[in-house]
Amino acid sequence: MHSFLALWLCIATYAIATKTSRFTLELTWGTGSPDGFEREMIFINGQFPGPTLEITQGDWVEIDVVNNMPFNSTIHAHGIEQINTPWADGVPGFSQRPIQPGDTFTYKWHAHQYGSYFYHAHSRGQIDDGCYGAILIKPKHGLAKPFDKIGADVKALEEAESKIQPLLLSDWRHTTSQHTWELQLASGLESSVCMDSLLVNGKGAVNCWSREDLDRFTNPGIGPVLEQNGWQMTDKGCLPPEALELLLAGDSETNIDALPEEIFEVCTPTQGSREVIKVPHKAKWLALDIISTAGIDSFSFSIDEHPLWIFAVDGGYIEPLKVDAITVANGDRYSVFVQLDKPAKNYGVRVASVALVQLIDTTAVLSYESGWGNYRNSTCHGHSYCEDDDDVDTITSTPSINQAGLAISDNVTFFNQAQMVAFPPQFPQPAPEADQTFIMSLLTVGNSYTWALNGSAFNHAIDDEDPPLLYQEPNPNNPGGDITIVTKNDTWVDLVFTVTTLNQPPHPIHKHSNKAFIIGQGVGNWTWSTVAEAAAANPGAFNLVTPPYRDGFVTPPTTTANTWLAVRYHVVNPGAFMLHCHIQSHLNGGMAMAMLDGVDEWPEVPGEYKK
Ligand SMILES: *[C@@H]1O[C@H](CO)[C@@H](O)[C@H](O)[C@H]1NC(C)=O
Ligand SMILES: *[C@@H]1O[C@H](CO)[C@@H](O)[C@H](O)[C@H]1NC(C)=O
Ligand SMILES: *[C@@H]1O[C@H](CO)[C@@H](O)[C@H](O)[C@H]1NC(C)=O
Ligand SMILES: *[C@@H]1O[C@H](CO)[C@@H](O)[C@H](O)[C@H]1NC(C)=O
Ligand SMILES: *[C@@H]1O[C@H](CO)[C@@H](O)[C@H](O)[C@H]1NC(C)=O
Ligand SMILES: *[C@@H]1O[C@H](CO)[C@@H](O)[C@H](O)[C@H]1NC(C)=O
Ligand SMILES: [Cu+2]
Numbered sequence: 372m373h374s375f376l377a378l379w380l381c382i383a384t385y386a387i388a389t390k391t392s393r394f395t396l397e398l399t400w401g402t403g404s405p406d407g408f409e410r411e412m413i414f415i416n417g418q419f420p421g422p423t424l425e426i427t428q429g430d431w432v433e434i435d436v437v438n439n440m441p442f443n444s445t446i447h448a449h450g451i452e453q454i455n456t457p458w459a460d461g462v463p464g465f466s467q468r469p470i471q472p473g474d475t476f477t478y479k480w481h482a483h484q485y486g487s488y489f490y491h492a493h494s495r496g497q498i499d500d501g502c503y504g505a506i507l508i509k510p511k512h513g514l515a516k517p518f519d520k521i522g523a524d525v526k527a528l529e530e531a532e533s534k535i536q537p538l539l540l541s542d543w544r545h546t547t548s549q550h551t552w553e554l555q556l557a558s559g560l561e562s563s564v565c566m567d568s569l570l571v572n573g574k575g576a577v578n579c580w581s582r583e584d585l586d587r588f589t590n591p592g593i594g595p596v597l598e599q600n601g602w603q604m605t606d607k608g609c610l611p612p613e614a615l616e617l618l619l620a621g622d623s624e625t626n627i628d629a630l631p632e633e634i635f636e637v638c639t640p641t642q643g644s645r646e647v648i649k650v651p652h653k654a655k656w657l658a659l660d661i662i663s664t665a666g667i668d669s670f671s672f673s674i675d676e677h678p679l680w681i682f683a684v685d686g687g688y689i690e691p692l693k694v695d696a697i698t699v700a701n702g703d704r705y706s707v708f709v710q711l712d713k714p715a716k717n718y719g720v721r722v723a724s725v726a727l728v729q730l731i732d733t734t735a736v737l738s739y740e741s742g743w744g745n746y747r748n749s750t751c752h753g754h755s756y757c758e759d760d761d762d763v764d765t766i767t768s769t770p771s772i773n774q775a776g777l778a779i780s781d782n783v784t785f786f787n788q789a790q791m792v793a794f795p796p797q798f799p800q801p802a803p804e805a806d807q808t809f810i811m812s813l814l815t816v817g818n819s820y821t822w823a824l825n826g827s828a829f830n831h832a833i834d835d836e837d838p839p840l841l842y843q844e845p846n847p848n849n850p851g852g853d854i855t856i857v858t859k860n861d862t863w864v865d866l867v868f869t870v871t872t873l874n875q876p877p878h879p880i881h882k883h884s885n886k887a888f889i890i891g892q893g894v895g896n897w898t899w900s901t902v903a904e905a906a907a908a909n910p911g912a913f914n915l916v917t918p919p920y921r922d923g924f925v926t927p928p929t930t931t932a933n934t935w936l937a938v939r940y941h942v943v944n945p946g947a948f949m950l951h952c953h954i955q956s957h958l959n960g961g962m963a964m965a966m967l968d969g970v971d972e973w974p975e976v977p978g979e980y981k982k
Contacts (some may be wrong), residue, residue: 392427394432396434396504397415399413400413405570406643407641407644413500420504420505423506428510431481432479432480434479434490436476445494446492446493449922450686451480452884453946455944456480458976460883460949464831466946466947468837468838485686488506489506489662495834496551503539505660508686509533510532516682517688517690518532521682528656531658535658537660538646538648538660538735539572539662540571540722542569567607569732571645573646580730580774585606588773600614605638607731608638609729619819649738650740657708658706660706661706664701668726670722671697672697672705672721674719674720675720678693679695679708684703684705684919689791689793695778695783695785696783701923702922703879716767717736717739717766721734723776734766771783788919798918802915803941804903807858808867808900820960823854824880824951824952825854826854828960828962829850829951829962830961831961841947842976854964856950856964856965860943860945861969863941863942864939865939866940869896870929870934877928878957880925880952881950881951883948888920889924890914890938892912905937945970948966949963
């Protein structure tokens with residue numbers, strides 16, 4: 372009997388044997404100067420950004436995070452669903468205790484997904500101190516791909532996909548996240564919105580615009596307000612603090628004088644460095660994973676003279692769409708093919724903030740390499756070769772977007788999320804009815820930096836609460852009655868985000884655990900109790916056939932009217948997960964809530980974590 376069982380176990384183990392990809396990420400706090408300005412920041416294995424974690428779909432992943440920083444931390448794998456491993460989601464107070472200085476925590480999860488993700492700190496503002504890196508999961512053999520729709524050599528596309536490179540887009544500040552937070556408290560203003568530079572793969576420079584450009588590109592939505600008050604965008608390209616106070620602070624107490632003038636006003640250019648994507652001259656296609664690890668800004672992204680074939684969004688394939696530019700919100704991932712069919716030279720890779728609060732941009736380079744051939748001879752002014760750093764400064768290509776991220780001409784096309792269709796189709800037909808509907812009201816509470824996803828600001832003191840939510844019996848009033856969603860497993864849930872005050876920016880809401888379908892959005896007040904009612908009244912605002920399937924959902928800004936956005940998800944993964952705005956200052960300010968999913972099938976946390 373025993374030997375029979377042993378044999379059976381042996382066969383079973385063999386059958387399910389999978390590879391384990393192991394990584395160690397050591398977090399340290401040190402001095403760096405990604406944009407040419409020295410400050411204290413976070414390094415991962417001595418690098419910034421952290422190393423790319425390359426994994427194959429189907430692998431088990433084990434990541435030892437060693438915290439050698441002088442403060443607590445955790446690491447979240449953004450977009451990884453953590454099916455059956457909710458304790459590996461990396462959110463302090465939710466799925467684990469914080470990793471204290473000198474300690475190590477091992478994250479173990481199964482890569483049933485493929486595609487583009489990233490990891491980042493989920494403690495306080497540490498993402499703004501540089502704590503992030505890419506995750507790249509290679510699709511397993513035989514997975515169906517939508518590449519034949521591109522009308523090119525599918526083999527060449529697959530070859531390009533197998534060499535896909537991450538392109539991390541971020542914004543960067545010269546003050547630490549801790550100091551930034553203290554300045555908000557001292558000024559009573561959301562002063563963290565004014566950044567110093569934009570980075571591509573951790574490289575960039577402080578690039579001060581001329582007054583002429585600042586005036587020319589001031590958003591027409593904000594220009595008149597500034598003019599009426601005798602204000603202008605600051606030298607750093609920021610909305611002046613007085614304007615933030617007027618638009619967002621309400622009656623709360625503020626003290627603009629507490630802000631040193633370099634926070635909003637003074638722009639001091641730096642030399643910095645520039646990211647160069649080098650492509651062999653013979654290559655026909657390039658594949659990039661464009662990933663926003665930004666704290667504040669949303670970006671326009673475009674490569675001069677090279678259309679982008681978007682073939683995956685947030686890690687999942689879509690029916691490919693050919694565009695000239697994309698708007699990339701915090702936490703978004705776009706996987707794109709770029710056809711390399713242009714004359715060999717340098718092309719601008721443009722990244723520009725489209726956030727109303729700041730005009731700021733950067734340019735990286737796409738450089739066709741052709742050994743010491745034509746290209747070198749023509750761009751290096753008669754020398755037989757030249758230093759890379761000299762020749763990448765020569766960008767003569769024609770952009771599709773300007774430095775404010777707007778289309779240069781009417782024929783420039785932007786990615787339109789409404790056209791995105793998952794490949795293969797994901798939404799069940801006919802559409803399931805939701806079992807529960809949660810309506811949230813997004814706003815600031817009391818002052819311009821205290822944000823709420825539903826009425827009350829989330830209190831980050833929970834980070835240190837022991838035991839974390841997942842280790843307890845689920846309680847609908849913990850962390851708070853109006854910021855806790857409770858669901859049963861295998862039910863369908865609608866989340867309706869209503870943006871109920873004017874002048875709110877777009878909020879890139881990020882859902883932990885599995886993705887959701889973005890089923891509708893609109894301008895005006897949400898006046899219904901369910902999606903079914905709303906869709907009956909306003910069918911054009913909904914897509915219940917091929918809705919976008921994502922882990923991030925951007926609420927429409929409330930420039931002139933209130934707005935709303937509705938998403939639907941299937942509860943399949945019991946556990947305690949966070950739902951939050953991915954603008955770091957909004958998250959810090961409390962724009963978060965807890966999803967206690969599948970409370971009827973609440974998981975038992977493994978002893979190694981529970982202790
Ligand atoms: C580039 O210049 C080198 C050195 O002058 C020469 O040998 C080579 O033939 C040139 N290449 C082309 C394609 O003209
Ligand atoms: C847009 O149109 C202009 C002139 O009509 C043309 O020069 C340019 O190449 C076009 N740009 C794109 C991206 O198609
Ligand atoms: C770090 O985490 C521990 C355990 O949760 C907590 O007691 C301590 O206050 C935290 N330290 C800081 C600086 O947040
Ligand atoms: C959001 O807040 C309202 C008002 O306090 C409350 O009725 C509702 O239950 C809250 N929603 C959730 C999901 O907690
Ligand atoms: C939306 O609701 C607000 C109050 O919450 C009200 O002041 C406003 O007039 C409403 N807008 C419309 C278009 O009904
Ligand atoms: C939760 O529901 C999903 C979907 O039906 C199912 O696949 C999963 O096994 C369930 N989980 C548990 C722990 O029962
Ligand atoms: Cu937000």
